[in-house]
Amino acid sequence: MGFKIAVAGxxxxxxREMLNILEERGFPADEVVPLASxxxxxxxxxxGDRTLKVQALENYDFSDTDLCLMSAGGTVSKEWSPKIGKAGCVVIDNSSAWRYDQDVPLIVPEVNPHHIEGYSKKNIIANPNCSTAQLVVALKPLHDAATIKRVVVSTYQSVSGSGKEGMDELFEQTRAVFVADPISAKKFTKRIAFNVIPHIDVFMEDxxxxEEWKVLAETKKMLDPKIKVTATAVRVPVFIGHAESVNLEFEKPITADEARDILREAPGCQVIDKREDGGYITPxxxxGEDATYISRIREDATVENGLALWVVSDNLRKGAALNTVQIAELLVAKGLIKPRKEAA
Structure with missing residues (x-):
C-alpha cells in the first residue's frame, strides 16, 4: 500500500517540479492530487506519463491524505498548514512561513536528518530558502571536519527564484532590448536584463x-548557532540556477586538497574543480541536475584557516522541489509515517 500525496501550488x-521529481524518483505514492486556488x-x-486535473485547496478533504507538499506561498501556508496538520496529514512547506518556528524542524536531509523527529508537534516540516539549501549541503562536511567559525557569502540568484513572473520579466526585457522597445520593471525594482540587482526581498532596519537574513538564520538553525554568517544576495539575469561565492574561516587547519577530498565523498555534493579554462560549473x-556543485576550491591567505569556494545548484530542484521530496523520503525511510489507508 502506497501513500496518498497532495501537492498544493x-x-x-x-x-510542477515536485510532481516531476516524485515520479522520477519513484516515490511510493498510490495517489497524487494536485491542488491550487x-x-x-x-x-x-x-x-509522469499521466495528466492530472487540479482541485481547489480550500475544498479538499485531507482526512485520508498522508503528505501535503506545500508550495503555495507563505500566506496560504500560514492559513492552511496548521489545519492540514490537525487533520493528520504531514505538511512539508516550501515557504518561509514556518522556518523560524521552534516547534517546526527545518530540514536538509544531507545536513540535519536527526531533527526531523520533532515534526509531530505541529505535523509541519519546513524546507529552507533556496540559497541556504545548497550552501549548507557544501558547508556541513567541512564543518564536521574543521569547525566553521565564519561564513561570508555572496549569492548570484536566478530569476526563477522569484517565480514565473520573474522569468517572464527577464524574457520580455531581453526581447525588448533587441527590438528597441521600452523596458518596464514590474517584478524587480530595476531592470534585470543585462544587469544585476543587489536586492532580494525587503530591506530590514540594519x-x-x-533574503540575506534568511541565509544567516537558517544556517544557524540547521548547522550550528555559533557560526557567524554574513550575506549579500544578488539577483542576476539567469533563468535557472543559483551560484554562490563562499568565504570560510575555520577553527582548525584545513587545506584546499583536504576540502576537495572531503566534499567528493559528501552526500549531495559533486566537485568539479580543475584549475583550467572551463574547469568549473556554472548555473x-x-x-535539471540534483547535485550541489562545488568548484574553485582554494585557500584564503588573508585569514588563518581560510578557504574560498564556488557553489552552484538548480534552485528549483535542490533549492525547493527536490529537497521537499527528499524530506518525504526521509520520513518514510525512518518509519515516521505509514499510509493511513493501510493503517485503517
Missing part, C-alpha cells in the same frame, strides 16, 4: 535584506 514552477481548478498538470550546467 501544483500549477507553479516549484509545484479556485481559479486554477480544472487545469491539467503532468505526473541594512540587510530579508546553466546545473539546471
Amino acid at each position: 501544483a500549477t507553479g514552477n516549484v509545484g 479556485r481559479r486554477s481548478v480544472g487545469q491539467e498538470v503532468s505526473y 541594512g540587510y535584506t530579508k 546553466y550546467e546545473s539546471a
